[in-house]
Amino acid sequence: MVRIEDVARAAGVSVATVSRVLNGCGNVLPETEARVRAAAQQMGYEPNLSARNLRKNESRIILILAPNFSNPYYSNVLSGICDVSRNLGYSTLIYNTYDSNALDESLMVSLFQKNRADGMITLACNRDDRWLEKYAGTYPLVQCSEYVEDANLPHISVDNRAAARDSVAHLAELGHKRIGIVTSENRYLSTANRFRGYQDAIAEAGLEPDETLVAYASADYSFASGKQAARALLGVENPPTAIFCVSDILALGVIAAAGKMGLQVPWDLSVVGFDDVDYTTMFHPYLTTISVPCYELGRRSMQLLYDHIQQKQEAETAVYLPHQLVLRETTAKYAIQNPDRSEQI
Amino acid sequence: MVRIEDVARAAGVSVATVSRVLNGCGNVLPETEARVRAAAQQMGYEPNLSARNLRKNESRIILILAPNFSNPYYSNVLSGICDVSRNLGYSTLIYNTYDSNALDESLMVSLFQKNRADGMITLACNRDDRWLEKYAGTYPLVQCSEYVEDANLPHISVDNRAAARDSVAHLAELGHKRIGIVTSENRYLSTANRFRGYQDAIAEAGLEPDETLVAYASADYSFASGKQAARALLGVENPPTAIFCVSDILALGVIAAAGKMGLQVPWDLSVVGFDDVDYTTMFHPYLTTISVPCYELGRRSMQLLYDHIQQKQEAETAVYLPHQLVLRETTAKYAIQNPDRSEQI
């Protein structure tokens, strides 16, 4: 290992000067600077981060708390975070929080107290994780995609309520009168807000809220639970002719279940998903869904976190990125779609 | 921040004693130990990792070099690595190498020289990344899934050649005479070995190698390139009646393309994939494929790396985990499958 002292000796200067040159602070004669740089370069000097971090009381590491790597939604966010953090000179430590109880308070506190990380980005805190507020101001934090309701902690996401309203309004405009929803039992704010958006649109369309049109999938949005929810929704009298799902994978489950029940999408049933992950266009019918800018969400999270670490005055506390309803092949007009049933009305 | 000195003072002992207690080394009176633990607990003491790492010249961090988070194959491996590393007291730093030129030598060296990491796991080195050999012995390394050919560096994977042979032998046993392969243009050893396994099985079945039965998909196994390869393979005279694909996603692309060409899988065409990622059973026909123990691969990688970091004598250098051919719905007997063509023979 080559230390700063070795470089100093080789360049014929003191360690202070080497440090100044390499950190670009303080005034150094161009001539000495050149000599130092040459020496450092030639010896392949790399500053020891443990030493630097100890001295500066930082770690240049960002903690990412993610529940589930295999969800393509998170992997895109992750890419965005990693790309920006690398440019800013930060490394990214990844912690699997598993789907269950998203965050672990003691683990988090311990990591910060150990000086392991300078800040953290949560990818899936629950909307009732109020304990996070205790650490506001102490540990820089950005909540990405999901955030604690009414907590005023920095967060970034799309406007889930508006997006859901857009989706369901689209179904209503197509003439659907019985619009169902497959939501989830989890404690994510996004899920709650998507449900609210669904209710908004139902009300705005002058339709009656109906509990038999609501089904719950498992907390982790599994494909199987999407199928199950669809069976519950469609297996009753007067079933929905359109279903809004709070995630793409659930929507795919719904389409699969509908197919098994002899219902063709979109002719017999319209379906809308949420997120626009890769496999929405891997099989026909291509899924109509809400496109969420995952990668950009990740990028902005890291930028925002950096602002907070730097204690910038302008650091925002709530950022909403634009979403988009992407019309593809799983929605159709009610009249065309189901002539039999339309006669019943 | 509470330091070891604070704990020492509170417990009425010296810092050395506190250190000894907390690190479980050296002899300490049970009584003093209790006092120290109580004090540490009460004050919420957490050792400063920067200081400890500087002193011990380690980082307790593992580097994971991954090309593409959104590939479910890698995300499962990642979970395995993270679970084990956490138990061993390591944090996991994740570096996106992107699909292109998997590893960056200078980046890697710099991270080690900076004392950022104690070891690293590569998830996708190319088979010709010979430069890795230079650092054997200097920087602990485990290559997971992919490894450098003939380099004798620690690696762990399935026996890709045997697995491919199994797959293709299965197709041959079903009576297929014209068995195609969709492989890829990348520089992964797994791809090369799967191709070799394909050739092995073709030879063992007494079939003639035929270049028109080989198609190349893009380096990153994209769905679209799988479709394209299938079109090339199936759009000619005397096309294959079965296709072995070096990845599941390619197989799904092949099935999609075949469907568009009016070919029903498995009746008109048998298809076998590789990896057994989640979505192989999301749509019918469920994919017949090679099941690879991704999570376990990740777990074992980390355990192996730990052995090497500890310089254990028994640390293995090559580990192969068992694979399994999982028969599902995309393969069928040749005779049944395609009566028209079978008459031509």
Add this chain to the structure above:
DNA sequence: TTGTAGGCGTTATCAG
């Protein structure tokens, strides 16, 4: 069994 003290490699303060 316990305490003292040196040093890990940096950065930053203070003189010169």
Add this chain to the structure above:
DNA sequence: CTGATAACGCCTACAA
């Protein structure tokens, strides 16, 4: 503009 030097918090000989 440059150099000497004191921390940063911890571990670990060595001494008692």
